[in-house]
Amino acid sequence: MKIVEGNFYSKDHEWVKIDGKEAFVGISDHAQDSLGDIVYVELPDVGDEFDKGEAFAVVESTKAASDVYLPVAGKVVEVNEALDDAPELINEDAFANWIAKIELSGDADTSDLMDAAAYKEFCENE
Amino acid sequence: MSSVHHKYLPTTTEDEKQMLAAIGVDTIEDLYQDVPKEFLLGPDDKLDLVGPHSELEVARWVGSLGKKNITTDEKVCFLGAGAYDHYVPALIKHLAGRGEFFTAYTPYQPEISQGTLQSIFEFQSMICELTGMDVTNASMYDGGTAAAEAAFMVTDDTRRNSVIVSKTVHPAVREVMATYLGIRDIELVEIDMADGVTDIDKLKAALGDDTAGVLIQNPNFFGIIEDMTEVEKLTHANGSLLINYIDPISVGILKNPRELGADIAIGDAQPLGTPLKYGGPYLGFFAATKKLMRKMPGRIVGQSLDLDDKRAFVLTLQAREQHIRRFKATSNICSNQGLVSLTTGMYLTTMGKKGIKEAAEQCIQKAHYAAEQVTKSGKFKLLFDKPFFKEFAVTSDINASKVNEELFKNDILGGFELSRKYEGLENGLLIAVTEKRTKEEIDKLASVMEVI
DSSP: OOOOTTOEEOTTSEEEEEETTEEEEEEOHHHHHHHOSEEEEEOOOTTOEEOTTOEEEEEEESSOEEEEEOSSOEEEEEEOTHHHHOTTHHHHOTTTSOSEEEEESSSOOOTTOBOHHHHHHHHHHO | OOOOOOTTOSOOHHHHHHHHHHHTOSSGGGGGTTSOGGGSOOTTOOOOOOOOOOHHHHHHHHHHHHTTOOOTTTSEEOOOTTOOOOOOOHHHHHHHTSHHHHSOOOOOOGGGOHHHHHHHHHHHHHHHHHHTOSEEOSOBSOHHHHHHHHHHHHHHHHOOOEEEEETTSOHHHHHHHHHHHHHTTOEEEEEOEETTEEOHHHHHHHOOTTEEEEEEEESOTTSBOOOHHHHHHHHHHTTOEEEEEEOTTGGGTSOOTTTTTOSEEEEEOTTTTOOOTTSOOOOEEEEEOGGGGGGOOSOOEEEEEOTTSOEEEEEOOGGGSHHHHGGGSSOSOOOOOHHHHHHHHHHHHHHHHHHHHHHHHHHHHHHHHHHHHHHTTSSSEESSOSOBSSEEEEEOSSOHHHHHHHHHHTTEEOOEEGGGTOTTOTTOEEEEOOTTOOHHHHHHHHHHHHTO
């Protein structure tokens, strides 16, 4: 199971990579593996604002449709449009193929998020 | 006591004893321990039922009840208003009665339901052809719920919370929409009509930032063919979606929803080979553009390939449905109107494109002939001076129910009394003429109305 250092991870298997006032968000390798073949990603609109923990996207596979929750509060400034035509990119590389880029609302609250090592342990014990 | 076996029950008293023993009780009454005594029938209580009768006696009794019914075989039907006396080819009854069709159930296991799935796929394909749309589902229960689901779909897609519906849409459809939308706190805005069609000025005024969609029926409840051009422009300019509720026979001669710029096409497919029965079950159809595919409610059958690369049909896009998505699903419907969609598919196959066109042409010609004859002397006047398809509304100085009374005495089922659902349309009568009506029947209608 691939886990990238430097990212934060949520208990719902989202990853967030914070870079100053912006962040990239996606789902983890563990998540894409559990979902199976991803057939559709419902992307948010640019400009949409979300609270921490609010569902901002939906990832649909043949057997499930999973909400994706924003690990930190923010506003969507860019969405990965490649996922419209090729949702399976997330299966190929869940970290390279982010879902949305957000502008943080204030300071990011990462107190309940895990770092790579803690996430690895979390997955093993799940 | 020897084992008793009732003729029509699968278990004998001996079977019952064994089952009770396995459960661990002595009598069936023991299983009802948790029901308060005052609600249980005592040993002296007798249900007011007649005793058993022979098959012959029952057939005779039920037959006599049936004879009390008056059907469209005895009264010539000029009543429409959403359910129409169209011709049902004899072929359908014979095919639909086959066990494989009649008793086939929910096709959740594609391995053993290829026949059912294929027939649904064909039905879906034909509805797409009729409406001009990209995607159709396996059907809704009726036109009314299809309209409610369309309203949900537009609010979901645009993330706005208000839906506009014209008062020229069938009153029952609007009532169903109000029931559904009320539960989800979605605003339903009804706009008044102007001379029998959607009031464009009122529509302009009603359109706002929170308008998710606009629902127009065409031909509308009064049979009038509405001009959708202005409606389409205004709706889309407002960022809202256009829902077109249609008569599926009418597209044999009128532009289809796709050509009119609709995003969603819905309606009741009763005119396509389903007899009037007693008001149902009928059939809702639901079609949309590809863009809205993932938001579509209901079952969808898709075509795929099996392990041997042979064509196979499956239920698809199931992740939208409520057994997977639960409360976030587009809808709670997890079924379709299986048997009626099957007979509708049979009707469409039997009629073909040519047949639908012919039926539509006969409807429009006969309806216009009837309108001419009925209004010839001026005693009855057309309520609205607008182009119509197979229905038209007339008015006079005579009370509409009196007109229908006289017609009934002459073995004619008259039109829909508009005062029942529309204020200010007293004495208004909505008359429907399908391809089934003959010149003689229409002439009789006109002559009876003339002497009232």
